[in-house]
Amino acid sequence: MTRADWIAADWGTTNLRLWAMSAEGRVLHEAQSDDGMGRLKREEFEPALLRLAGDWLAPDRVTQVFACGMVGARQGWVEAPYRSVPCAPTTPGGFVEAPTHDPRVRVHILPGLSQSSPADVMRGEETQIAGLLANEPGFDGVICLPGTHSKWVRVSAGEVVSFQTFMTGELFALLSTQSVLRHGIAGDGWDEGAFLDALSDTISRPERMAAKLFSLRAEGLLHGLSPETARARLSGLLIGAELSGAKPYWLGQEIAIIGAEAVSAAYGAALRAQGAAPRLVPAGRLTLTGLVTAHAAQRSQT
Template sequence: MNDTLTPEWIAVDWGTTNLRAYAMQGASVVARAASGDGMGQLTTAGFEPALMALIGGWANAASVRIIACGMVGSRQGWVEAPYAKVPCTPLNRPLTHAPSTQNLDVRVISGLSQTTPPDVMRGEETQIAGFLAFNPGWDGVLCLPGTHTKWVHLSAGEIVSFQTFMTGELFALISEASVLRHSLTADGWDSAVFAEAVTDALSHPQRLAARLFTLRADHLLHDAPAPTTRGALSGLLIGAELAAARAYWLGQNVAILGTQDQARAYQTALRPQGIEAMLVDAEKATLAGLTAAYRSTKASS
């Protein structure tokens, strides 16, 4: 840590597995820090010490405003920030003050909820706000890949509806805890097999459970290599997701929040369907959303 650094404010992105903090001057990052102290590793009393262990070396960290998003505001987080119901704008709601034994000024952004079908998000609303800050007036669908991928319909600056898919978590569970783990003992990825599997699942999503077992059988009978199995598994799961989310992306402007492998996989899967989705830097979107939230607290104080 740099003990001569004096940020104007601090942005915090606090997820289930990771904690990320940014020392900010206006909208610019002047320093960043990260740890593995995600919500899933902490008790309620552990949030403040975890944050101070990360930012305590920044001068005046205890006296500047801290804006946080993500699972820090969940029921198991530092403080529960109530959900706002869609349709609504991503932000424009009062932030929730987190209790502090050190008089920290920590304000947590609320997540969003949907009544029918029931759904929730925390952290993504901040990324969506940042995306809209970069793309004002943008109408279409935003895909946010992750452990729980979200498809979000945006119109006139509001989140109209959204739907969450546990595709990333299913991939992890199947590849690590199912019989298919025995067929995924080496690294690698077969992009051609991935594309074929996406098409297969899009055309016949009802066959998903059966097709998954054929991957194991193909390894046993034909010694299918791990990159083939991994590409097919990912393609089948993403293809089934696209089939279920067709009403979101068909005929729409689509943007994908992310630039890494998972985001590119979704972009590749959508391309044969006539959708050329643009990729968006997720960290920049998060910071733009946190900056918008910070500015709203200054305007109201």
């Protein structure tokens, strides 16, 4: 097996993904596991890394590992302090070295970003942003990163200027699986018209959202509202509230959406219904591109 010149790691709460890289930034091997930060004790991070990457390591030299994501959280391998915006999404010299016992590896963890007022933090998304800027160095506008905790990020002159987080994805998961609404919400399926109608309802009358949420349960009991339609309406109500709150970010701006295909499509449809013209950027290898950029910047400083 070809040995890695260095290793890129995307280490989230639920999953670990590694790439064995050549010195030129070419992918030699890939591996992934469910050894995310959320299931590991501090002393278990290094063994989890070695289980995947052990065969990539040369016995006679140190292999550098560059890792982003929740591995650098307070509950992770080692805390990588946040960098305050405005700043570039990644920068050389800001990495934190994790303690290791195996002499074949040296692990560098990328810090997240923070904002003092209103208080906000991100960890992992900054690397995707760095990947986008590596591909589009002239980008000036807003990046939407939908997910469990959606981020709206204003970018200008290669820097993250400000950002705001919305717990939309987590609220959807909680309401659809742990609230009274769970009895009438499908696990999949979609109704685009119902989604857009609910979106419009919330944007025009946000103070009615809590009542509209319970109406999903009532209409299921009284009028046979289908679980698929209820799912789409729940999504529309919550994303509508998010778009209302994020309006100062996206109104009149160039908007790039980075995320999983289905949720990105929903956000794209929602924004187009409000007269915006977002474009969907495949998340694909943006994190890897960001890690390659961080590694190259660090190497240029040494």
